Amino acid sequence: MANEGFPEDLIRAERERQRICQELDRIPLRPYTDSTGTEHRPNPDWTSEHQENEHRLRTRLREVAIEVSIHPHWESLDSEVVAARMRLKRLVREEEQRQTATQEG
Structure with a gap:
């Protein structure tokens, strides 16, 4: 895989960040x-397990997002950081999409 000049640890952290976001998308929305006093998104299937999993994932997502955002690589760029x-x-x-296509094909 061509890493376009990104350090491997930064790629790994971004990969984890995206994986966590995908996992969070699979958890039902919290009511x-x-x-x-108005109830929103009532969901009788919402469990304490969902809540614990969501909390664990959001905590880890914050940690990884910080890791990505303060990585020293960004300081090495003169401009165009965004x-x-x-x-x-x-x-x-795109790497994830290629891996999924390979597994399905």
Whole structure:
């Protein structure tokens, strides 16, 4: 895989960040009650296991997002940091798509 000049540990961290986001997408939306007492997204299937899993994933997502955002690689760029971060996200996403296609094919 061409890493486009990104350090391997940064790619690994972004890969984990995206994987966690995918896992969070598979958890049902948490029901909640607003300050007026109105229930939103009532879900009788929501369990304490969902809540624990969501908490664990969100905690780890914060840690990994910080790891990606403060990685020393970004300081080595003179400009276009935002564009470089988008390239990293795209690189990891496309790598995942290729792996999925290979597994399915």
